[in-house]
Amino acid sequence: MQQSITPQHEHEHHESMKVFGFWIFLMTDCILFACLFATFAVLRTHTDSPFTGNELFEIPGFTAETFILLTSSFTSGLATLAMNKGKVKPLIGWLAVTVLLGAAFIGLEINEFMKMVSEGATISTNAFLSSFYTLVSTHGLHVSVGIVWMIAIMIQLKKHGIQSVTKRKVQVMSLYWHFLDVVWIFLFTVVYLMGVM
Amino acid sequence: MKDFFVTGDPLIYGADAAIVVTVVAIVFVLTYFKKWRWLWREWITTVDHKKIGIMYIICSLLMLFRGGVDAILMRLQLAMPDTKFLESQHYNEIFTTHGTIMILFMAMPFMFALFNWVIPLQIGARDVAFPYLNALSFWLFFFGALLFNISFVIGGSPDAGWLAYPPLSELSHSPGVGENFYIWGIQISGIGSLASGINFLVTILKMRAPGMKLMKMPLFSWSVLASCITIIFTFPVLTVTLALLFVDRFFGAHIFTMDGGGNPMMYVNLIWMWGHPEVYIVVLPAFGIYSEVVSTFSKKKIFGYTSMVFSMMIISVLSYFTWVHHFFTMGAGADVNAFFAITTMAIGIPTGVKVFNWLFTMFRGRIRMTQPMLWTLAFVPCFLVGGATGVMLAVAPADYQYHNSYFLIAHFHQTLIGGVVFGYLAGLYYWWPKIFGFKLNDRLGKWAFWLWNIGFYVCFMPQYALGFMGMTRRVYTYGWDMGWAPYNLVSTVGAFLMGIGFVVQGWQIIYSIKRGERDLTGDPWNGRTLEWSIPSPPPVYNFAKIPEASEQDAWWEMKKKGIKPTATSYEAIHMPKNSGIPFLMSVCWFIAGFGLTFHWIWIGLAGLAGVGICLLARSFQYKTEYYIPAKEVSRIEAMYRRGA
């Protein structure tokens, strides 16, 4: 880790340091979600019919969300592969696919929320729903931020091509995206599957 | 308007007037001396860790003053319980702001100031890993603190205790904006603290001078590493806890409310998952400072280096497993209480090891009674007793008797003042000459030292007694029949002594700026670590040439071997450019926080949009660095050498 300090080395050292810093940030995000999960776990029984997970969650809906997000994780991986081969066009292309899948996911989620609200299940109905909405929408917010960020990176790739800075940005971005996928898997399991069990 | 400005209390009108006068004076001075540009270019946009450190120190000392005035007001009321010097409401606001400010806006920035001053210099680096992020951290802290502090004159201060337990802090019982200020003030500065934690962790792990293995690293750097690890894994908990409280208050959710199935105890559980480690976050760097100071002023290598490192890492990780000791009396179960009682006591073991190692560093050394050393020596007995009463509190069944009594208040002031404040002051006196190039006056320093110390015991020893007499915390008045009054009176006298000590310190700084002993060597204490190998104050780039540091106490070894840090030829140096975005982004956060506090949704959203724009703007910046040419470096170096 103690690189000798020549300028070009220094530059790469800097970029790799940023990736490491981002990894640490992801750890803090893990803790953040852990707290939300803990809160949800404590409050998930604090509800009455008809506002139980069993009655509210729709299996086709959340299954579709899951597969979309899984696929987008895969396509963001393909984007990195393209980048490592030095191909800008496919890189941007795969990122675009990822963005679209992310947007579809968000669309479905908003749709799900609107349906639930129309059935009277709002964030202020009871503790179970409060913790449900905070947990799920925190994840959704992360995905939305990711979408905006990814678009920004696509523009930068157009402008600057693949170089050490843009490369690092794509790397960091795809870590983030995989991470959100992992979080969703636990949401899928703990919130939805265990909710309809 | 009547709801907006706090009205009806002469103390507050006084404060209003003081604030207006100060602001006008500052604006006038800046304009008169044409300093606005200078302020913007040299300070507001700076990414230099040394300057950021100075700004942290200034804010932190101001906050120590504010928190101290709060303390003095509380003590005055408690000395005369029959008078209505402070009404219940006012008293409640004051202890809430006192606790919050002292821990989050005094101790934390003081700590970050020392991180900034010392870490890059001590590990032989030119700056921190992410200088831009570092500036952002500072400004987030600054505007978070500002938001919290204006609640005092606008809207009303929070009054539900420094940890704001619901349902007391929920809309149902605190309908005002005070708790919103609390949430956003801490939230905004908390994001900054988290970023600093990541920043310094990466700095220490990735930016050490060549040859500096982790197990050769100075102990202060180790302590910062331990503290950062704790920050990284606990501050997100604070973020979530406050966010959930906000969701309750803003969206009418039922997470911690009494109705709708909310569970207020979950808040207590979550906030202490952060709150307990937080006290170790602030005390670990103090431990690091003591290690440096003891070794330097005993002219001896630190004793048991490996044990010191391990004990800090153990404390850092173990601190995550003890949080329930703050609510044993919730009665979560005998198994839960027994488990957490034992993990809590266990922290005494590594801490004890550190105490012994400090003692044996002095043993067979040569002790110089300088100001940093005085504070260090005063720390040992104070923290020993405070730690011991901590262990007594950890005895769960006994805690059923101490909980929320003045016994607890005495315990934590002993650890917070005796451990943290004394430590940071030792660090301040120790590194001051490095940053400013002159020492702080000795005679005034000794006065301040004795006032603080005597004041401390006079103030807090009687509080143990009050605890045994059954006096609970957070009461603004009490009857005469319990016999509490004399002890409270003595305690108040002690608080004033500490206050005078602080005033003397203020004078000491002003006096020393004019007449302090200049330091031209860069190494006024005969130091042992790399920061003493460069001139004081250090040039922007710190090290003209990155040193080799293959030994523990690298600079000491170099001096022994007669190696000079100067070089004959220099290379161009790569530096980060200044940026105004951190400041602007923090202003946007401030606007967002302010808007959401008052439920002015559009202002809140506008602020958040501003934050987003700043983030994007930064993302599109590619030329964020510049070179200092080799010629310039050698010019600066020559200038320093001439000065020396």
Added chain:
Amino acid sequence: MKKLAMAKTSLLLLLSACLLAGCDKRFILLHPKGPVAQKEYDLIVLSAILCAIVVIPVLALLVFIVIRYRDKPGNKATYRPEWNESKWLEVFWWGIPIVIIGVLGFYTAKTTFALVKPPVTNVKPVTIQVTSLDWKWLFQYPDQKIATVNYAEIPAGVPVQFVLTSDAPMNSFWVPQLGGQEYTMPGMAMRLWLQADKPGTYYGSGANFTGKGFAHMKFKVVAKPQSEFLAWTKQVKKTAPALTKEGYEKLARQGLAEKTAFSSYPAGLFEEIVDKNGGKYMSHEMKHGHGHMHQHDEN
């Protein structure tokens, strides 16, 4: 030298505080008046002694070292700047705290589990349901069906099971001479065992901050011989007014209250309070309204 003086003063202060504490009756924590408080007191003493065993020698050592190794001309004490490790010394001071914490931890765990049970088992306990309100205390006697505000009477020598809840922010129910406190939490019904050995009047207070009127949430616990206690309940039954539903609602509103007694209260009031503040989400059975509550077995 100054250092020495300081350490001496602080020690002296501590010692005198302890000594004072020993003889002065105002130090109510140190004069337990019941078996629970006694057990806790014993632990306080034990932990203080165990801590003192380390703290006092370490303080003495500090004073010795600082005097002996000061950097002054002509100091003949050994100076060994490179001497920085010693296996044995380190083992020694990792070991000492471990042993002490081991001992203390053992007794802590033991007492923690012991205090879950009633202090004596051969006497039929009395149950009192405690509700903390803004800013007063309501005591209900489910066996006698009477209620009081801001004072409670109990029979001496009989274990009392306080069942604690809150219809306001979380408070803490504390009668130091009889034993430690426990939180009163909305939606929960916690059990705290206390017992007074002798008749007397004991100081009680709320210990967890609840806002403006918190400082005034003091109450008295009066312990009386069994017969007098029974007489008192009869007296209340006969002479005091009844607590009605509306009466309770008025009582629960924010504000202070005087000491009062009630000859009766609406049936199921306590359970209703627990239920409406979240209790109903915490247990299925209560929802079905059995009325009884088995609280959990914590001290």
Added chain:
Amino acid sequence: MESEKHHGSLKAYVTGFIASIVLTIIPLLLVVNHTFKKGTLTVAILGMAICQLFVQLFFFMHLKDEKKPRYNAMALVLGIIFVFTIVAGSIWIMSFNEQVH
């Protein structure tokens, strides 16, 4: 993290993707068909989620390609310990709520 060849191959990504799809479908089917009793089922689907976590970590996030010293892995291990502490600890401490009745 830094050098090219570490960044996985198409094969790794495809394997990872298929594995994650399978690990999603199985728990879904288990739940829909009420295959086990509630306790067993919970353990089974949580187990599957944890497997999926490792799939993502190794196939997508290239955790094991890190050079020494493996700070990323250390941070992750510590993170997982704390995540577990937060969730399990909270449930343990708060479960007294269930005993209140």
